Amino acid sequence: MQYTLLITGSPYQSKACNTALRFIKAATSKYPNCIKGVFFYEDAVLIGNQVAQPPRDEINITKAWQEIAKEQNVPLYLCIAAAVRRGIISESESHRYELEQHTLAEQFQLEGLGTLVDLMSTTNKVIQFR
Amino acid sequence: MKHTLIHLNSSPYSSLACKEGLDLALVLATFEQPVDLCLSGAALSILTSEQSPTIEQGKNLHKLLDGLEFYDIENIFIEKDSSWANTETSWQGVTSLDKIQWQAMFSDYQQVFRF
Amino acid sequence: MTNHTVALDGEGYLLNLQDWTPELAEHLAKDVDVEMSDAHWEIIYLLREFYQEFEVSPAMRPLVKAVNKKLGVEKGRSIYLMTLFPGSPPKLAAKIAGLPKPANCL
Numbered sequence: 001m002q003y004t005l006l007i008t009g010s011p012y013q014s015k016a017c018n019t020a021l022r023f024i025k026a027a028t029s030k031y032p033n034c035i036k037g038v039f040f041y042e043d044a045v046l047i048g049n050q051v052a053q054p055p056r057d058e059i060n061i062t063k064a065w066q067e068i069a070k071e072q073n074v075p076l077y078l079c080i081a082a083a084v085r086r087g088i089i090s091e092s093e094s095h096r097y098e099l100e101q102h103t104l105a106e107q108f109q110l111e112g113l114g115t116l117v118d119l120m121s122t123t124n125k126v127i128q129f130r
Numbered sequence: 131m132k133h134t135l136i137h138l139n140s141s142p143y144s145s146l147a148c149k150e151g152l153d154l155a156l157v158l159a160t161f162e163q164p165v166d167l168c169l170s171g172a173a174l175s176i177l178t179s180e181q182s183p184t185i186e187q188g189k190n191l192h193k194l195l196d197g198l199e200f201y202d203i204e205n206i207f208i209e210k211d212s213s214w215a216n217t218e219t220s221w222q223g224v225t226s227l228d229k230i231q232w233q234a235m236f237s238d239y240q241q242v243f244r245f
Numbered sequence: 246m247t248n249h250t251v252a253l254d255g256e257g258y259l260l261n262l263q264d265w266t267p268e269l270a271e272h273l274a275k276d277v278d279v280e281m282s283d284a285h286w287e288i289i290y291l292l293r294e295f296y297q298e299f300e301v302s303p304a305m306r307p308l309v310k311a312v313n314k315k316l317g318v319e320k321g322r323s324i325y326l327m328t329l330f331p332g333s334p335p336k337l338a339a340k341i342a343g344l345p346k347p348a349n350c351l
Contacts, residue, residue, distance in 0.1 A: 006243065008150075042150050042245070081348055082150060096255045113157040113348075120132060121163070126241050153348060160304045189300055197299030200307035200314075 002036045003027070004119040004126045010043030016129035017047050017061050021068065023127070028072045036123045037075045038065075039116045040108075044129075045083040048076075050105035066107040080110040132240040134158055134165045139244060141172035142191045143183065148173055151245025152194060159201035166205040167198075168235065169224075174208060177221040195221050207235060258339070258346050265343030274341045285329055285341075291315055292342045302339050302347040 005024065009016025020038070027034050040047055047062055054060050069076050084093055087103060090110050094102040104110065120126050136155045140147035158165040169176065181192045198206070210226040227235060236242055251269060252260040257276060259265060270289060274281045281289075295303055295311050303311060305323060313321020326334035335347045 008243075008245070041154070042147060081153070098255060113154055114161060116154070117158055117161045117163060120134075120241065126243075128243050130244060156301070156304075157348070160306055162306075191300075193298065193300045197295070197301060197303075197307070200295075200303065200310040202306075202310075 001031070001034060001125075002123040003034055004036055004116075004123045005038040006116065006126050006128045007038065007040050007044040007047075007130075008042040008128060009130045011047050011061055013043065014130065016044060017065070018059070020129040021061070021064055023129070024068055024072070024074070028068075028074075032072065035072065035074050037077060037115075037119050038069075039077045039079070039111075039119060041079045041082055041113075041116070043086070045078040045086055045088050048078045048083060048088045048105050048108035049103055051103055062105055066105065069107045076108045077111040077115055078104075078108050079116070080112055083110055131163060133238070134163060135236065135239040135242045136165060136167050137236075137242055137244045138167065138169050138173035138176070139171040142176050143188055144172070147245040148176065148191055149189060151243070152191060154243065154245075155203060156201055159203050165203055166207065166239070167203065168207040170209060177208075177224065179219055179221060192221065195223060198223075207232070256340075256346065259343040262343055262345070270341050270343065273343070277337055277340060279330060279337065279341065281341075287316065287320075288312065288326065288329060288338055289342045292338050292344065296342070296344050302344045303335060304347045305333075305335050308335050308338075 005020050007016050007020050011017045024035055024038070046052070047065060049062065052062065065076060068074070078088060080093075083089070083104075084097075088110075089097070089099060089102045090104040091102045093110065094100070136151050138148050138151050142148040155165050155167060176191050176195070179192065181190055183190050195206070198204075206224045207227055208224050209232040210228050251264050254260055257273070259273075271281055274285070279285065291312060292303070292308070309321055309323050309326065312326065319325070323334070330337035339345070339347055
Protein backbone atom coordinates (compact mmCIF):
# COMPACT_ATOMS: atom_id res chain seq x y z
CA MET A 1 0.00 0.00 0.00
CA GLN A 2 1.58 3.25 -1.12
CA TYR A 3 0.26 6.77 -0.71
CA THR A 4 0.82 10.08 -2.40
CA LEU A 5 0.39 13.25 -0.38
CA LEU A 6 -1.03 16.29 -2.16
CA ILE A 7 -0.58 19.43 -0.11
CA THR A 8 -2.36 22.57 -1.27
CA GLY A 9 -2.62 24.72 1.86
CA SER A 10 -0.28 27.67 2.28
CA PRO A 11 2.35 27.19 5.00
CA TYR A 12 1.25 30.56 6.38
CA GLN A 13 -2.54 30.46 5.97
CA SER A 14 -3.14 26.87 6.99
CA LYS A 15 -1.63 24.03 8.95
CA ALA A 16 -1.71 21.71 5.95
CA CYS A 17 2.09 21.41 5.73
CA ASN A 18 2.32 20.76 9.48
CA THR A 19 -0.45 18.18 9.56
CA ALA A 20 0.97 16.39 6.55
CA LEU A 21 4.35 16.37 8.24
CA ARG A 22 2.85 14.68 11.30
CA PHE A 23 1.08 12.23 9.00
CA ILE A 24 4.22 11.27 7.10
CA LYS A 25 6.18 10.83 10.32
CA ALA A 26 3.52 8.59 11.81
CA ALA A 27 3.02 6.62 8.61
CA THR A 28 6.68 6.03 7.83
CA SER A 29 7.48 5.07 11.41
CA LYS A 30 5.20 2.09 10.96
CA TYR A 31 5.51 1.42 7.22
CA PRO A 32 8.84 2.82 6.03
CA ASN A 33 8.13 2.89 2.30
CA CYS A 34 4.46 3.78 2.34
CA ILE A 35 4.81 7.32 0.94
CA LYS A 36 5.88 7.34 -2.69
CA GLY A 37 5.98 11.09 -3.09
CA VAL A 38 4.73 14.40 -1.78
CA PHE A 39 3.36 16.93 -4.24
CA PHE A 40 2.95 20.57 -3.20
CA TYR A 41 0.49 22.64 -5.20
CA GLU A 42 -1.18 26.07 -4.90
CA ASP A 43 0.27 28.19 -2.08
CA ALA A 44 1.80 25.09 -0.49
CA VAL A 45 4.73 25.51 -2.92
CA LEU A 46 5.92 28.35 -0.67
CA ILE A 47 7.33 25.59 1.54
CA GLY A 48 10.21 25.36 -0.95
CA ASN A 49 11.45 28.90 -0.34
CA GLN A 50 15.02 28.61 0.88
CA VAL A 51 15.34 32.23 1.95
CA ALA A 52 12.28 32.42 4.22
CA GLN A 53 13.35 32.92 7.84
CA PRO A 54 10.87 31.85 10.49
CA PRO A 55 11.25 33.28 14.01
CA ARG A 56 13.75 31.28 16.06
CA ASP A 57 11.15 30.08 18.54
CA GLU A 58 8.86 28.61 15.87
CA ILE A 59 9.13 25.50 13.77
CA ASN A 60 11.19 25.79 10.60
CA ILE A 61 8.69 23.85 8.52
CA THR A 62 10.83 23.84 5.38
CA LYS A 63 13.73 22.35 7.30
CA ALA A 64 11.46 19.80 8.97
CA TRP A 65 10.32 18.60 5.54
CA GLN A 66 13.89 18.46 4.25
CA GLU A 67 14.87 16.28 7.17
CA ILE A 68 12.02 13.80 6.83
CA ALA A 69 12.54 13.63 3.07
CA LYS A 70 16.19 12.79 3.55
CA GLU A 71 15.54 10.36 6.34
CA GLN A 72 12.76 8.46 4.54
CA ASN A 73 14.06 9.04 1.03
CA VAL A 74 10.75 10.55 -0.11
CA PRO A 75 10.80 12.92 -3.08
CA LEU A 76 9.27 16.37 -2.52
CA TYR A 77 7.80 17.85 -5.68
CA LEU A 78 6.60 21.40 -6.19
CA CYS A 79 4.29 22.16 -9.08
CA ILE A 80 6.56 24.11 -11.42
CA ALA A 81 3.90 26.50 -12.70
CA ALA A 82 2.60 27.25 -9.21
CA ALA A 83 6.14 27.64 -7.84
CA VAL A 84 7.56 29.82 -10.59
CA ARG A 85 4.66 32.28 -10.44
CA ARG A 86 5.30 32.60 -6.67
CA GLY A 87 9.03 33.13 -6.98
CA ILE A 88 10.20 29.65 -6.02
CA ILE A 89 12.84 29.30 -8.70
CA SER A 90 15.39 26.56 -9.25
CA GLU A 91 18.78 27.26 -10.71
CA SER A 92 17.77 26.04 -14.16
CA GLU A 93 14.55 28.07 -14.09
CA SER A 94 16.52 31.15 -13.09
CA HIS A 95 18.51 30.77 -16.32
CA ARG A 96 15.35 30.32 -18.35
CA TYR A 97 13.85 33.51 -16.93
CA GLU A 98 17.19 35.29 -17.06
CA LEU A 99 17.24 35.93 -13.34
CA GLU A 100 20.27 36.28 -11.15
CA GLN A 101 18.86 34.59 -8.10
CA HIS A 102 17.25 31.27 -7.35
CA THR A 103 15.23 30.45 -4.28
CA LEU A 104 14.42 26.74 -4.35
CA ALA A 105 15.40 24.95 -1.16
CA GLU A 106 17.37 21.70 -1.26
CA GLN A 107 15.44 18.42 -1.32
CA PHE A 108 12.61 20.03 -3.29
CA GLN A 109 12.25 19.67 -7.04
CA LEU A 110 10.08 21.47 -9.57
CA GLU A 111 7.89 19.19 -11.66
CA GLY A 112 4.84 19.55 -13.87
CA LEU A 113 1.39 18.43 -12.84
CA GLY A 114 2.02 15.38 -15.02
CA THR A 115 4.21 14.07 -12.19
CA LEU A 116 1.21 14.30 -9.87
CA VAL A 117 -0.94 12.44 -12.40
CA ASP A 118 1.75 9.77 -12.58
CA LEU A 119 1.81 9.46 -8.78
CA MET A 120 -1.98 9.20 -8.78
CA SER A 121 -1.94 6.29 -11.15
CA THR A 122 0.91 4.42 -9.47
CA THR A 123 -0.15 4.68 -5.81
CA ASN A 124 -3.22 3.36 -4.03
CA LYS A 125 -4.45 6.62 -2.60
CA VAL A 126 -3.80 10.32 -2.77
CA ILE A 127 -4.42 12.27 0.42
CA GLN A 128 -4.98 15.99 0.13
CA PHE A 129 -4.01 18.39 2.92
CA ARG A 130 -5.42 21.86 2.53
CA MET B 131 -7.88 3.94 -13.96
CA LYS B 132 -8.94 6.29 -11.18
CA HIS B 133 -11.94 8.49 -11.74
CA THR B 134 -11.27 11.95 -10.30
CA LEU B 135 -13.65 14.64 -9.12
CA ILE B 136 -12.37 18.20 -8.85
CA HIS B 137 -14.57 20.13 -6.44
CA LEU B 138 -14.39 23.91 -6.75
CA ASN B 139 -15.75 25.83 -3.80
CA SER B 140 -13.75 29.09 -3.82
CA SER B 141 -14.53 32.36 -5.48
CA PRO B 142 -12.77 32.61 -8.86
CA TYR B 143 -11.79 36.17 -8.05
CA SER B 144 -10.64 35.98 -4.45
CA SER B 145 -7.76 33.56 -4.97
CA LEU B 146 -6.03 31.36 -7.52
CA ALA B 147 -7.69 28.24 -6.12
CA CYS B 148 -10.29 27.83 -8.89
CA LYS B 149 -7.72 28.52 -11.59
CA GLU B 150 -5.28 25.98 -10.18
CA GLY B 151 -8.05 23.45 -9.61
CA LEU B 152 -9.11 23.79 -13.23
CA ASP B 153 -5.48 23.52 -14.36
CA LEU B 154 -5.26 20.18 -12.57
CA ALA B 155 -8.48 19.04 -14.25
CA LEU B 156 -7.08 20.00 -17.67
CA VAL B 157 -3.83 18.15 -17.04
CA LEU B 158 -5.64 15.02 -15.84
CA ALA B 159 -7.75 15.16 -18.99
CA THR B 160 -4.68 15.70 -21.14
CA PHE B 161 -3.24 12.51 -19.68
CA GLU B 162 -6.49 10.75 -20.58
CA GLN B 163 -7.61 10.32 -17.00
CA PRO B 164 -11.39 10.52 -16.51
CA VAL B 165 -12.24 13.69 -14.61
CA ASP B 166 -15.47 15.45 -13.66
CA LEU B 167 -16.05 18.81 -12.01
CA CYS B 168 -18.48 19.96 -9.39
CA LEU B 169 -19.11 23.48 -8.20
CA SER B 170 -20.49 24.82 -4.95
CA GLY B 171 -20.42 27.97 -2.87
CA ALA B 172 -18.64 30.99 -4.28
CA ALA B 173 -17.23 28.92 -7.16
CA LEU B 174 -20.72 28.85 -8.69
CA SER B 175 -20.11 32.40 -9.85
CA ILE B 176 -17.92 30.98 -12.63
CA LEU B 177 -21.18 30.02 -14.33
CA THR B 178 -22.44 33.58 -14.66
CA SER B 179 -22.07 34.73 -18.23
CA GLU B 180 -21.05 38.20 -19.34
CA GLN B 181 -18.13 38.44 -16.99
CA SER B 182 -15.47 40.81 -18.17
CA PRO B 183 -12.77 40.95 -15.55
CA THR B 184 -9.91 43.39 -16.00
CA ILE B 185 -6.35 42.13 -15.85
CA GLU B 186 -6.20 43.25 -12.19
CA GLN B 187 -9.26 41.17 -11.40
CA GLY B 188 -7.88 38.02 -12.95
CA LYS B 189 -8.49 35.65 -15.80
CA ASN B 190 -11.98 35.02 -17.08
CA LEU B 191 -12.45 31.40 -16.07
CA HIS B 192 -16.02 31.42 -17.37
CA LYS B 193 -14.57 31.34 -20.88
CA LEU B 194 -12.90 28.03 -20.20
CA LEU B 195 -16.27 26.30 -19.64
CA ASP B 196 -17.02 26.18 -23.35
CA GLY B 197 -13.55 24.80 -24.00
CA LEU B 198 -13.91 21.84 -21.63
CA GLU B 199 -15.43 19.71 -24.36
CA PHE B 200 -12.06 19.72 -26.13
CA TYR B 201 -10.57 18.11 -23.05
CA ASP B 202 -13.35 15.50 -22.84
CA ILE B 203 -14.51 16.98 -19.56
CA GLU B 204 -18.21 16.49 -19.93
CA ASN B 205 -19.71 16.45 -16.47
CA ILE B 206 -19.97 19.63 -14.43
CA PHE B 207 -22.26 19.06 -11.48
CA ILE B 208 -24.03 21.55 -9.29
CA GLU B 209 -26.60 21.05 -6.58
CA LYS B 210 -30.14 21.89 -7.63
CA ASP B 211 -31.53 25.05 -6.09
CA SER B 212 -28.09 26.57 -5.83
CA SER B 213 -28.72 30.26 -6.28
CA TRP B 214 -26.91 30.31 -9.65
CA ALA B 215 -28.65 27.31 -11.12
CA ASN B 216 -31.01 27.45 -14.05
CA THR B 217 -31.05 31.17 -14.47
CA GLU B 218 -30.97 32.69 -17.91
CA THR B 219 -27.64 34.35 -17.32
CA SER B 220 -25.96 31.13 -16.32
CA TRP B 221 -23.87 28.67 -18.35
CA GLN B 222 -26.12 25.88 -19.56
CA GLY B 223 -23.75 22.92 -19.67
CA VAL B 224 -24.14 21.92 -16.03
CA THR B 225 -25.95 18.90 -14.62
CA SER B 226 -28.10 19.71 -11.59
CA LEU B 227 -28.34 17.07 -8.90
CA ASP B 228 -30.83 16.95 -6.07
CA LYS B 229 -29.56 16.88 -2.52
CA ILE B 230 -29.38 13.09 -2.28
CA GLN B 231 -27.68 12.66 -5.66
CA TRP B 232 -25.24 15.42 -4.79
CA GLN B 233 -24.23 13.73 -1.56
CA ALA B 234 -23.99 10.32 -3.21
CA MET B 235 -21.86 11.73 -6.03
CA PHE B 236 -18.75 12.09 -3.85
CA SER B 237 -18.67 8.34 -3.30
CA ASP B 238 -18.63 7.68 -7.04
CA TYR B 239 -15.01 8.73 -7.39
CA GLN B 240 -11.77 7.11 -6.31
CA GLN B 241 -10.39 10.54 -5.54
CA VAL B 242 -11.83 13.98 -4.86
CA PHE B 243 -9.73 17.12 -4.67
CA ARG B 244 -11.03 20.41 -3.34
CA PHE B 245 -9.99 23.88 -4.39
CA MET C 246 11.61 42.66 -39.95
CA THR C 247 11.92 46.31 -39.09
CA ASN C 248 14.38 47.56 -36.56
CA HIS C 249 12.09 47.30 -33.62
CA THR C 250 12.97 44.32 -31.56
CA VAL C 251 10.41 42.08 -30.00
CA ALA C 252 11.03 40.52 -26.64
CA LEU C 253 11.01 36.73 -26.51
CA ASP C 254 11.65 34.55 -23.52
CA GLY C 255 14.51 32.06 -23.35
CA GLU C 256 12.48 29.44 -25.18
CA GLY C 257 11.28 31.75 -27.92
CA TYR C 258 7.80 32.56 -26.66
CA LEU C 259 6.54 36.11 -27.02
CA LEU C 260 6.81 38.04 -23.76
CA ASN C 261 4.14 40.58 -24.61
CA LEU C 262 1.24 38.86 -26.33
CA GLN C 263 0.07 42.19 -27.78
CA ASP C 264 3.22 42.33 -29.92
CA TRP C 265 1.90 39.66 -32.28
CA THR C 266 1.32 40.47 -35.95
CA PRO C 267 1.13 38.14 -38.95
CA GLU C 268 4.48 39.54 -40.13
CA LEU C 269 6.01 38.75 -36.78
CA ALA C 270 4.59 35.22 -37.04
CA GLU C 271 6.54 34.72 -40.29
CA HIS C 272 9.72 35.61 -38.45
CA LEU C 273 8.92 33.48 -35.43
CA ALA C 274 8.24 30.59 -37.80
CA LYS C 275 11.63 31.05 -39.50
CA ASP C 276 13.30 30.93 -36.10
CA VAL C 277 11.89 27.44 -35.57
CA ASP C 278 12.46 26.31 -39.18
CA VAL C 279 8.82 26.29 -40.20
CA GLU C 280 7.98 27.49 -43.72
CA MET C 281 4.54 29.04 -43.43
CA SER C 282 1.88 27.93 -45.92
CA ASP C 283 -1.89 28.38 -46.06
CA ALA C 284 -2.21 25.10 -44.18
CA HIS C 285 -0.01 26.49 -41.41
CA TRP C 286 -1.93 29.77 -41.24
CA GLU C 287 -5.19 27.91 -40.90
CA ILE C 288 -3.91 26.24 -37.73
CA ILE C 289 -2.28 29.40 -36.38
CA TYR C 290 -5.53 31.37 -36.69
CA LEU C 291 -7.50 28.49 -35.22
CA LEU C 292 -5.12 28.42 -32.29
CA ARG C 293 -5.41 32.17 -31.74
CA GLU C 294 -9.19 31.88 -31.84
CA PHE C 295 -9.05 29.01 -29.36
CA TYR C 296 -7.02 31.17 -27.01
CA GLN C 297 -9.28 34.19 -27.39
CA GLU C 298 -12.34 32.06 -26.82
CA PHE C 299 -11.16 30.00 -23.85
CA GLU C 300 -8.09 31.90 -22.49
CA VAL C 301 -5.93 28.81 -22.50
CA SER C 302 -3.22 27.44 -24.81
CA PRO C 303 -4.26 23.91 -25.73
CA ALA C 304 -2.06 20.84 -25.36
CA MET C 305 -2.04 18.20 -28.11
CA ARG C 306 -5.29 16.43 -27.40
CA PRO C 307 -7.58 19.47 -27.16
CA LEU C 308 -5.80 20.98 -30.16
CA VAL C 309 -6.51 17.90 -32.25
CA LYS C 310 -10.14 17.92 -31.13
CA ALA C 311 -10.53 21.61 -31.93
CA VAL C 312 -9.01 21.15 -35.40
CA ASN C 313 -11.24 18.16 -35.93
CA LYS C 314 -14.31 20.18 -35.03
CA LYS C 315 -13.47 23.29 -37.04
CA LEU C 316 -11.55 21.96 -40.04
CA GLY C 317 -12.79 18.42 -40.32
CA VAL C 318 -11.64 14.94 -39.52
CA GLU C 319 -8.95 14.84 -42.26
CA LYS C 320 -7.00 17.59 -40.54
CA GLY C 321 -8.04 16.79 -37.01
CA ARG C 322 -5.36 14.18 -36.54
CA SER C 323 -2.06 14.43 -34.72
CA ILE C 324 -0.16 13.12 -37.74
CA TYR C 325 -1.41 16.05 -39.84
CA LEU C 326 -0.34 18.55 -37.19
CA MET C 327 3.00 16.78 -36.80
CA THR C 328 3.79 17.27 -40.48
CA LEU C 329 3.03 20.99 -40.25
CA PHE C 330 4.71 21.58 -36.89
CA PRO C 331 7.24 18.79 -36.37
CA GLY C 332 8.21 17.76 -32.86
CA SER C 333 5.61 19.25 -30.58
CA PRO C 334 2.79 20.86 -32.59
CA PRO C 335 1.15 22.61 -29.60
CA LYS C 336 4.42 24.20 -28.51
CA LEU C 337 5.65 25.14 -31.94
CA ALA C 338 2.32 26.50 -33.10
CA ALA C 339 1.82 28.43 -29.82
CA LYS C 340 5.21 30.05 -30.36
CA ILE C 341 4.32 31.15 -33.88
CA ALA C 342 0.82 32.20 -32.86
CA GLY C 343 2.24 34.37 -30.09
CA LEU C 344 0.46 32.51 -27.30
CA PRO C 345 1.72 31.46 -23.88
CA LYS C 346 3.46 28.11 -23.68
CA PRO C 347 0.88 25.36 -23.25
CA ALA C 348 1.01 24.06 -19.69
CA ASN C 349 2.22 20.51 -19.20
CA CYS C 350 2.66 19.73 -22.80
CA LEU C 351 3.44 16.11 -23.45
